[in-house]
Amino acid sequence: MVVTVIKGENKKKLDINGNKTVKDLLELLDVPSETVVVKKNDFIVIDEEQVQDGDTLEIIQVIYGG
Amino acid sequence: MNVCSKCGNPHVIIKKKSSGQILCRECFIETTESKVLHDIRKYKLVEKGDKVLLGLSGGKDSVMLLEILNSLKERHVIDLVAVTIDEGISGYREDGVRIAKLNTEKLGVKHRIVSFKDYFGFTLDDVMKKTSDQPHSRHPCTYCGVFRRWFLNRVAKEEGATKIATGHNLNDETESILMNYLEGNIQNLTRIGPKSESRNERFTVKIKPLREIPEKEIGLYVVAKGLEVHFAGCPYAGESFRAEIGSFINDLTAKHPTIMYSTLRGFDKMKPVLKKEFAEESHTGICENCGEPASGRLCKACSFVERWDEDKV
Numbered sequence: 258m259v260v261t262v263i264k265g266e267n268k269k270k271l272d273i274n275g276n277k278t279v280k281d282l283l284e285l286l287d288v289p290s291e292t293v294v295v296k297k298n299d300f301i302v303i304d305e306e307q308v309q310d311g312d313t314l315e316i317i318q319v320i321y322g323g
Numbered sequence: 324m325n326v327c328s329k330c331g332n333p334h335v336i337i338k339k340k341s342s343g344q345i346l347c348r349e350c351f352i353e354t355t356e357s358k359v360l361h362d363i364r365k366y367k368l369v370e371k372g373d374k375v376l377l378g379l380s381g382g383k384d385s386v387m388l389l390e391i392l393n394s395l396k397e398r399h400v401i402d403l404v405a406v407t408i409d410e411g412i413s414g415y416r417e418d419g420v421r422i423a424k425l426n427t428e429k430l431g432v433k434h435r436i437v438s439f440k441d442y443f444g445f446t447l448d449d450v451m452k453k454t455s456d457q458p459h460s461r462h463p464c465t466y467c468g469v470f471r472r473w474f475l476n477r478v479a480k481e482e483g484a485t486k487i488a489t490g491h492n493l494n495d496e497t498e499s500i501l502m503n504y505l506e507g508n509i510q511n512l513t514r515i516g517p518k519s520e521s522r523n524e525r526f527t528v529k530i531k532p533l534r535e536i537p538e539k540e541i542g543l544y545v546v547a548k549g550l551e552v553h554f555a556g557c558p559y560a561g562e563s564f565r566a567e568i569g570s571f572i573n574d575l576t577a578k579h580p581t582i583m584y585s586t587l588r589g590f591d592k593m594k595p596v597l598k599k600e601f602a603e604e605s606h607t608g609i610c611e612n613c614g615e616p617a618s619g620r621l622c623k624a625c626s627f628v629e630r631w632d633e634d635k636v
């Protein structure tokens with residue numbers, strides 16, 4: 258399935274397979290989940306939310322190290 | 324199926340590992356705001372008629388605090404003025420200043436912008452460029468901290484403020500407790516708390532209403548509320564002992580979700596004893612240059628400036 262991922266100025270389409278949650282996706286992208294808030298199709302979701310084909314995920318970094 | 328613990332709404336935005344609570348957007352905002360207002364009452368952080376000066380960087384913590392203090396202003400409990408301190412960090416501070424301005428204008432809160440350049444004649448960038456090769460050069464965070472404290476006290480006096488509010492959160496506070504404990508700075512430990520208790524009248528009382536809110540929840544709050552916030556890291560931050568402790572606490576929290584709360588609770592219980600045994604009233608004199616509290620002839624800010632003048636910085 259294909260999902261659109263927006264992070265800051267970057268927007269890309271990602272081809273992923275199988276059943277994935279937001280948490281899986283963040284791990285795939287190497288983004289620590291405790292530093293971000295994720296919106297799926299404009300609504301804030303929790304880590305265990307399922308990702309579906311055609312979803313748009315916006316990753317908002319809210320915590321900056323140091 | 325996850326539904327909101329309060330209202331049953333299936334659109335949940337947080338599952339708190341520390342308490343098991345699951346909340347929808349509306350209930351999360353509601354719960355978080357009442358928690359902060361509850362803490363303000365519990366620790367008597369403000370009294371009716373207080374004029375509160377808020378240190379507003381434009382970052383998530385201070386923008387959230389602006390929202391909450393403004394609700395007290397609208398209920399005529401307090402008067403509120405915000406100050407943004409422009410250290411002169413090029414490529415970073417401009418956005419913070421712009422966003423701070425936007426938020427205060429939206430709410431109709433008086434906003435002052437004060438800069439290192441206007442008061443002292445240099446920016447933090449100038450200082451770092453010119454002193455970094457000097458033997459007694461310090462970490463930029465040290466300068467920044469000293470001058471920021473100086474500005475908050477100074478502007479509080481200029482505005483006739485009775486309290487200074489800052490956006491320190493649960494992570495900041497837990498970091499401070501651990502850092503000072505591990506470094507053996509017992510003097511500093513006696514000064515950690517929701518409210519400063521200096522007997523020196525030249526210091527305006529400082530309050531930290533967000534002290535029991537985890538940083539992640541503040542991030543979630545500002546996004547949930549759709550607030551305009553400056554999300555960015557300071558270019559001068561980076562390797563510091565505080566950052567090391569911060570990531571240590573995050574690692575612990577992943578496995579032990581209540582660890583920050585228990586650290587804070589335990590510390591707050593010990594604090595009266597620590598204070599009794601170790602607290603000293605420092606800063607008894609006043610700075611002969613600027614009139615702010617000082618332990619010697621000059622306050623810390625003015626002694627940095629004097630040294631840079633001698634070094635022809």
Ligand SMILES: [Zn+2]
Nearest residue numbers: 327330347350
């Ligand atoms: Zn709800």
Ligand SMILES: [Zn+2]
Nearest residue numbers: 610613622625
């Ligand atoms: Zn001085």
